[in-house]
Amino acid sequence: xxxxxxxxxxxxxxxxxxxxxxxxxxxxxxxxxxxxxxxxxxxxxxxxxxxxxxxxxxxxxxxxxxxxxxxxxxxxxxxxxxxxxxxxxxxxxxxxxxxxxxxxxxxxxxxxxxxxxxxxxxxxxxxxxxxxxxxxxxxxxxxxxxxxxxxxxxxxxxxxxxxxxxxxxxxxxxxxxxxxxxxxxxxxxxxxxxxxxxxxxxxxxxxxxxxxxxxxxxxxxxxxxxxxxxxxxxxxx
Numbered sequence: 603x604x605x606x607x608x609x610x611x612x613x614x615x616x617x618x619x620x621x622x623x624x625x626x627x628x629x630x631x632x633x634x635x636x637x638x639x640x641x642x643x644x645x646x647x648x649x650x651x652x653x654x655x656x657x658x659x660x661x662x663x664x665x666x667x668x669x670x671x672x673x674x675x676x677x678x679x680x681x682x683x684x685x686x687x688x689x690x691x692x693x694x695x696x697x698x699x700x701x702x703x704x705x706x707x708x709x710x711x712x713x714x715x716x717x718x719x720x721x722x723x724x725x726x727x728x729x730x731x732x733x734x735x736x737x738x739x740x741x742x743x744x745x746x747x748x749x750x751x752x753x754x755x756x757x758x759x760x761x762x763x764x765x766x767x768x769x770x771x772x773x774x775x776x777x778x779x780x781x782x783x784x785x786x787x788x789x790x791x792x793x794x795x796x797x798x799x800x801x802x803x804x805x806x807x808x809x810x811x812x813x814x815x816x817x818x819x820x821x822x823x824x825x826x827x828x829x830x831x832x833x834x835x836x837x838x839x
Contacts, residue, residue, distance in 0.1 A: 636798040640805075643796045645709055646675070647697040647730070647739040648689035650718075655730055655739050656685045657722035659712045661796050663698060671770035673698065673750060679762040685718050687764070694752045695737040696768065699744035703792040706802050736772060745776040745791045783827035785810070 622630060641661040649655045666672035675698075677687050690696050701709040708726040716722055723730045723739070730739035736749040750768030757764055779787045794802050811820040812830055822831040 632798050640795040640797055640803065643701040643706070643709065643794050643802070644675075645699040645701060645712060645728075645741050645744070646686055647699060647741060648686050648695075649693070649738055650685075650689050651692055654718065655721045655723055656689055656718075657712045657726070657728065657739075657741070658686045659701070659709050666767065672753065672767055673748075673770060674765055674767045676758075677764040677766055683715075683718070687766070689738075690752050690766065690768075691755075693737045695749065696752070697736065697738045697740045697747055697749050699741035699747040700788065700791075700793050702743075702745060703794055703804055705743045706794050710800070710802070733772060740774065745779070746786065746788060746793065747775075748773040781826040785825075785827055787825065 622634075625633065642663050644660050644663045646658050646660055647655070648657075660675050662676040664674050666674050677684065686696070705728065708728050711726045712722040712728075714722075714725070716725060722728075729742035731742040732739055733749070738749065740747050740749070748770050749772040751771055752766070753769050754767040755764055756767065775786060776791055779790050781787060789805050789807050792804055794804055796802055809822040809831075810825060810827065812823050814820050823829065824831060
């Protein structure tokens with residue numbers, strides 16, 4: 603390939619698949635995990651049929667659809683102690699709890715290798731809460747949380763992971779963050795995100811933008827979505 607296709611700035615470095623294969627395993631894990639950018643941070647709460655609670659941190663939760671309300675997340679390869687997945691398969695219920703700045707350290711601690719008989723709620727200092735219809739604990743400290751019923755498990759054969767799909771059945775959210783058009787202002791709740799495996803961040807909104815159309819440029823809109831805000835650099839055809 604001609605060098606004209608590879609015009610890097612002086613500080614850029616090119617990695618190919620051979621470079622990746624030669625990296626130390628831990629280095630490669632941190633390096634590759636950083637490539638997908640900022641990711642949401644959530645605690646998934648489950649319990650077994652005997653009432654033993656479990657709490658685990660995940661950064662792979664994704665929206666799949668609003669009607670029905672479906673959410674998915676990735677479960678790592680089986681290492682013989684996947685308490686979260688075992689509980690979900692057994693009870694069909696779990697909760698997803700957004701992490702905020704005031705308890706992100708406790709959330710991170712849930713990733714430690716506790717045995718099944720040790721509840722992460724106890725060891726992290728977080729508090730479990732329940733509602734009658736759900737066979738899984740919520741994180742009391744979380745300001746945006748929801749319960750799900752298992753709908754499907756899709757195996758990903760290439761790396762032996764699994765994609766877990768659930769349907770939302772209950773939502774508990776701090777009312778002050780819900781705007782008139784349904785948008786949830788998670789920044790106001792200091793919801794955190796993660797880059798790589800262990801770097802936690804809060805966010806700073808640039809703006810909300812109007813619905814994109816082919817015949818006009820998007821403009822800034824108000825936080826509740828009700829008003830277009832025309833600025834010097836927006837609204838020009």
